[in-house]
Amino acid sequence: MNLADVSLGNRTTTMVLAMVLFGAGILSFNGLARLEDPEFTIKEALVITPYPGATAKEVEEEVSDKIEQAVQQLSQLKEVESKSDRGLSTVTVRIKDKYDKFALPQVWDELRRKVGDVQGKLPPGAGPSIVNDDYGDVFGVFVAIYGDEYSAAELKEYAKFLRRELLLVPDVSKIELWGERTESIYVEPNRDRMSQLGIHPMQIINGLRDKNIVSDSGRILVGRSFIAVEPTGTFSSVREFEDLLLSGISEAGKGQIYLRDVANVRRGYVDPPVRVLRYDGHAAIGLGISTVSGGNVVTMGAAVEKRARELAPRTPLGIEFGIISLQSDAVTTAIDGFLVSLAEAVIIVIIVLLAFMGLRSGLIIGFVLALTICGTFIFMGPWDVALERISLGALIIALGMLVDNAIVVVDGVLVRTQRGQDATEAAKEVVAQTSMPLLGATAVAIMAFGAIGLSEDATGEFCRSLFRVVFISLGLSWITAVTVTPLLCIMFLKPTKPGSDGQAAGESDAYGGALYTAYRGFLGLAIRFRYITVLMVLGLFAASLWGFQYVDKTFFPDSTRPQFMVDFWLPQGTHIDNTMAVATEVEKYLQELDGATHVTTLGGAGGLRFLLTYSPEKVNSAYLQFLIDVDEYSKIDDLIAQAEHELPGLFADSEVYGRKFILGPGSGGKIQIRFSGPDPEKLRSLASQTMTILHEDGGAKAIRTDWRDQVKVVRPIVAEEEANYAGVTTPDVALTVAMGFEGEQVSIYRERDELLPIIIRAPEPERSQVQSIQNLQIWSPAAQKNIPLRQVVSDFETDFEDEIVQRLNRKSTITVHTDQKSGASSTLLSRIRPKVEGLEMGPEYEIEWWGEFRDSTRAQAGIAASLPFFLLSMVLIVIGLFNALRQPLVIWLCVPLGIIGVTAGLLLTSQPFGFMALLGFMSLSGMLIKNAIVLIDEIEIQKTRSSDVYKAIVESGVSRLRPVAMAALTTALGMIPLVLDAFFVAMAVTVIFGLMVATVLTMIVVPVFYAIFFRVPSPSPSTA
Missing domain, CATH: 1.20.1640.10 (Multidrug efflux transporter AcrB transmembrane domain)
Structure with a gap:
């Protein structure tokens, strides 16, 4: 069937449908979701299990290993990675690429069942495990709330108020706080008074627990009513803690003993804090807002800003907001920029057509091009394609191909009309002659992008809209070329006479020009x-x-976002208070950099995932991350070099790594070398040798390992015989040391919607020096009094141990990270790889190359998996065209x-x-x-x-x-x-x-x- 016959035989219908396509495309464009970058699913979940008091090695062997065993039963598992810190196990579960975002909820449910089943096998004191399956959520709005005149608790209350109000805004999915301080009730016993009055620490602990328990008193039938019984007596204020009765009469016979007689009770904050946020030097709380899946980031951002303005009268005077990341603005800027690029590309194409094909021919092809682009917008929404970097880039990439089919048809009709042939006959003849070859050629062009469309890895998902847009647009370009284009040719291209329109008639002169x-x-x-x-x-x-x-090899380029990161590490084990003290000085330095406009400080961990391509660092008290906003993106390279050169000299024992944000999947160092094996010492040795190779090369920077340095640990050596004689156990010693320094949580205090931990710890003067451990008192059940801890502890040893132990697929694994100083990472990799792989490791040890190399390899493998099918299809189409x-x-x-x-x-x-x-x-x-x-x-x-x-x-x-x-x-x-x-x-x-x-x-x-x-x-x- 000749489609030209159909369109020419129904000219009115064809033109009306073309106009409908044009108008519907414009309407569809306005309704499409908008993103800066395309979405891709982070197929990871975290299983977090506390094990207070355990060393990293004990956490690894007693908790992480059992969680890993349970996780490995998942048939959907791709790989499992664990990080064992002192007192905490974090297991990262990665799912196979073939499971998309619609299948993941079922996978996470199965993961929860597996993790739940293993809870009974964990050691006493460990757990419960928490499965965090929204680890990949993106908080497109991330703001800092600060006010120097307000306490952390007051800022938190206001942040909670905002969260409650903004959750009602359309397209808002979730709101989380970051860096908020949790209030606590501190009970600080006076050990001398306790000894004088004969008060046992457990009396205080049991009294606090019993006084603050919610108990069900049942209900009473009164007539026809069934009335609940609610006895009072729980704490309703901090003042009531002091009135807690500990003993009816003291040993000295001096009457009742209350908590106020032996301890100081005060309200404070959990110490040390886990995460700390500062904005331009001000203590702050972060508030992150995520968009519902498939929502319009720009619309959501505008709605949030509107609601925030409505709430402005209820904002206390002095509270201010700092923008850490506002994706809606970035999306608007990016989309506007790409639309300008698209318009420029369309104009360039039309100018070329007008210059080389004449006015009428150029306008015909230009109209068909615009019609095809508008039609593409119609089908993007139903195929889950938003307006973002890849989809709009795909339109620009496809522009030239979109006019190919129309050019062939118009050129064929133009040549025939120049020879004097009737336009209608010329159009029918050209379409009949070229429609099938053009269809085959268009199908081949589409299939050239097909492998990326079916790739299941993160990179394939990131670039999937490229294939979808090309598929839609090229398909429409063929349809319009064989229907609308011949009709327009008949309407505007007429047989010409010699000299008309600058063309000569006659078959012999149609191709008689100089070219x-x-x-x-x-x-x-x-x-x-x-x-x-x-x-x-x-x-x-x-x-x-x-x-x-x-030619240099790389994976994805760096972003042009006017913001960069500086990762700042102090020696492992540094207290968060000391870390933040250093942060104050670093902030001053960064704020004085040329072009720096704002500095956000994230202490103790990476921030909320405010970009899909941003991977936050896990909790570490020695870690700082600075986000520096700049007035011009072009300054970032120089500022990174300046910070990396000057900061280590200003702050001893610091490690400083500056980096840009990336476009596309990937995280960590551009080059990552992973060693796996049974012996941690051997692994550290291999990592050390690798770091030496990198330092000697001279082209590497940001050289570090994910195990960090070993840290000091004090070990009280319990004298078993003396301890048994005094009736003291090892847990008693641990409890005494904990209460003497960091504190021990013994209960919770309920205050409205907050659960405040009740913590017992020694007063500040007694816990400020490590030597105070020698003076601790421990309760002896045998002696029925407090005795010096040193009576049941023979010695205090100082040793070094790993505070972090990493494993990959249940094998101890240490990773060396590095970035290139300049150029592409592939150049540095090619130089160091032979040397690193030449290290003596032994048969039990393995080496893997991660980072850009692995990401690129996996992305190419994802394409290669379906490439044979598309290549074969392309070959068969070409064979079929010519038989x-x-x-x-x-x-x-x-x-x-x-x-x-x-x-x-x-x-x-x-x-x-x-x-x-x-x-x-x-x-x-x-x-x-x-x-x-x-x-x-x-x-x-x-x-x-x-x-x-x-x-x-x-x-x-x-x-x-x-x-x-x-x-x-x-x-x-x-x-x-x-x-x-x-x-x-x-x-x-x-x-x-x-x-x-x-x-x-x-x-x-x-x-x-x-x-x-x-x-x-x-x-x-x-x-x-």
């Missing part, structure tokens, strides 16, 4: 000396393969020629070959095949009209020169706006240089190969 004449002569020469031509092309191809080794083998072979032999321009372009522009460049090369292959199909199809048509095959080849090349050249030129020039985008620049360079060079070669090599494979004789010089 056609020059090309005809050059092509004839190339066919005549066909083998020399092939050798020259092979030489260029070999040179490009050789030169490709000098032969030689023509497809000629076409596929031209595909590798794209590497010639790609290598030259990347080297000339100093761009790396990353994942996006790889996608660019795949799309380039589809474009080259499409052009070759159009050319070969024309040769086959010309052969049916002429017995001179040589002439058919040459004239086919001449007749296809303008459509192929226009397609290549519009594609290449349309990509120019992407050259200015950090994410797409390598892809744009790949396509622009690869397509321009390969198109020139294709217009020569395809006819030459055709002449070789079909043994077409060259004419004699006299007849050529």
